[in-house]
Amino acid sequence: MKIISLDKVDAKGANFILEKYLPIPENAVTLLSALGGTGKTRLSLIMASKFIVEVNYEKNVALWLTEDHQGQVKEITNQLVKDGLIEERTMANMLLILDEPPQLAKREKGLFKANYEEINKIGDRLVEQNVKLAVFDPLLAFYGGNENDNSEARVFIQTFATWANKAEITTIIIHHASKDGGSRGATAFHDGVRARYELDVPKDKDGNTIKELMSKGFRVAKLKKDNWGIRKHLWKLTDGNDEITLKVAPVMKNDYQPVSEVVFDDNSFLSTIS
Numbered sequence: 001m002k003i004i005s006l007d008k009v010d011a012k013g014a015n016f017i018l019e020k021y022l023p024i025p026e027n028a029v030t031l032l033s034a035l036g037g038t039g040k041t042r043l044s045l046i047m048a049s050k051f052i053v054e055v056n057y058e059k060n061v062a063l064w065l066t067e068d069h070q071g072q073v074k075e076i077t078n079q080l081v082k083d084g085l086i087e088e089r090t091m092a093n094m095l096l097i098l099d100e101p102p103q104l105a106k107r108e109k110g111l112f113k114a115n116y117e118e119i120n121k122i123g124d125r126l127v128e129q130n131v132k133l134a135v136f137d138p139l140l141a142f143y144g145g146n147e148n149d150n151s152e153a154r155v156f157i158q159t160f161a162t163w164a165n166k167a168e169i170t171t172i173i174i175h176h177a178s179k180d181g182g183s184r185g186a187t188a189f190h191d192g193v194r195a196r197y198e199l200d201v202p203k204d205k206d207g208n209t210i211k212e213l214m215s216k217g218f219r220v221a222k223l224k225k226d227n228w229g230i231r232k233h234l235w236k237l238t239d240g241n242d243e244i245t246l247k248v249a250p251v252m253k254n255d256y257q258p259v260s261e262v263v264f265d266d267n268s269f270l271s272t273i274s
Helices: 040-054 070-082 088-093 118-130 150-167 187-191 211-215 232-238
Strands: 029-034 060-065 094-097 105-106 113-114 131-137 170-176 193-202 219-226 245-247 270-271
Touching: 029 040, 029 150, 029 187, 040 060, 040 070, 040 094, 040 131, 040 170, 070 088, 070 094, 088 094, 088 270, 105 150, 113 118, 113 150, 118 150, 150 170, 150 187, 211 219, 219 232, 232 245
Parallel strands: 029 170, 029 193, 060 094, 060 131, 131 170
Antiparallel strands: 094 270, 105 113, 193 219, 219 245
């Protein structure tokens, strides 16, 4: 047991990335929840691109997008490039993880515990690949427990939080929302992260969808948890509002055409999206 007097500790505030777009805490876990089809994957790709620009193309982003085939991810990305939402050059720094998702916390011999062997394997590989931002989509693909069990959910989220801090990799976990738009399942998923955003379609004061904005690709990110001071950055973008409207999808058109497919090495754990 290591014990230290508080007066011997150096004060240190949290750092943030994407301060001019959608601020999230560095080397910590942010939960992004939304209903299916809202645009979570598109938002994560845009955030990846903007982060790569932010660090002058010197770091990589890992994307473990288990719900979309790599060719679909490339098609979505090319459309975002075409619409000016992603810098094409950043695709070389986006690394798609192609493996089947492991259960990073699971029940063994009656005990629910972290799968440190897999966690360390992933961490080592991402560090080797100079990854500083990682996206895991969706949460349940990596979780081997009961979605509604707080004790199991707490083990899972705390394991991710410890890993992100130790590996110095900022982490976004995508999670499906409940019908009311909140984070689905155990409250520990929400409680265990340092920040959480909900992504929703634009709505008027009566809760009705603003179809014109939605059809133009706009969505609303709502800050639902802030332990480390995101608001001081977010409010600079929103004039003191916890909600920010972002364009995350191309304008709906009838002349949409599929584009090129992803190229990857069949033997690689990671594949560049370009």
